[in-house]
Amino acid sequence: MAMTPPARDTFCSFCGTAYRDATRYPRTCEGCKTQVWANPIPVSVVLVPVVHERRTGLLVVRRAIEPRKSKLALVGGFLEDHETWQEGGAREIREETGVVVDASKLTSFWFTSTAPRPNRVLLFSVAAPVDGSTLGTYAPNAETSERGLVFGPDGLDDVFAFPLHVEAARRWFAREGVVGEHRYVIA
Numbered sequence: 680m681a682m683t684p685p686a687r688d689t690f691c692s693f694c695g696t697a698y699r700d701a702t703r704y705p706r707t708c709e710g711c712k713t714q715v716w717a718n719p720i721p722v723s724v725v726l727v728p729v730v731h732e733r734r735t736g737l738l739v740v741r742r743a744i745e746p747r748k749s750k751l752a753l754v755g756g757f758l759e760d761h762e763t764w765q766e767g768g769a770r771e772i773r774e775e776t777g778v779v780v781d782a783s784k785l786t787s788f789w790f791t792s793t794a795p796r797p798n799r800v801l802l803f804s805v806a807a808p809v810d811g812s813t814l815g816t817y818a819p820n821a822e823t824s825e826r827g828l829v830f831g832p833d834g835l836d837d838v839f840a841f842p843l844h845v846e847a848a849r850r851w852f853a854r855e856g857v858v859g860e861h862r863y864v865i866a
C-alpha cells in the first residue's frame with residue numbers, strides 16, 4: 680500500500696494549535712497568531728562547458744531515479760543553508776559527476792520559475808570551461824547512471840528530462856553560435 684506523506688504544517692510549530700485550514704499558505708495560527716509561509720525554493724543548476732576533441736559540449740548526467748528516469752539532465756540541486764548558489768552548484772557537480780569546478784568562477788546565466796507550479800526557482804549558471812581529458816573518473820551513484828556530454832541544441836527535447844534544462848542548454852548553444860542536431864557522448 681502506498682504511504683501518504685504526512686501533511687506539512689498541519690499544526691502550529693510555535694504553540695501546537697491545529698490549523699483550521701491546512702490547504703493553503705500563508706496560514707495564521709488561531710492560538711498565537713503566528714503566520715507561516717511556503718516559499719519557492721531556489722535550485723542551483725550549473726552548465727559546465729567541456730572541451731572534447733576541439734568541440735565544446737555541456738556536461739550532463741543520465742538520471743537513475745524518477746521522475747524521468749534514464750533521461751539526461753544538467754546537474755544541480757538544492758542549497759544547504761550555509762552555501763551560496765555558487766558553492767552549492769559546485770558541490771552538486773562534484774557529488775554527481777566527480778568533476779571539480781571553481782565555485783568562484785561560476786557566472787549567472789539565466790533564472791526562471793518552474794511551471795506550471797512556480798514552487799522552484801532555477802538559477803542557471805555557467806562554469807569556466809573544463810578540458811575533457813581532466814574530468815577524472817566517474818562512478819555511477821544512487822541518482823545518476825552515466826556521465827556524458829551533449830553537443831548541439833536540436834533534438835534535446837527527446838533526450839532531456841526537463842524542458843527548462845533544454846531551454847537553458849539551447850540558450851547557451853545559441854550564445855556560443857552552435858547550431859544543428861545534438862550529439863551525445865559518454866564521458
Ligand SMILES: [Zn+2]
Pocket residue numbers: 691692693694695696708709710711712713
Ligand atoms: Zn500558534
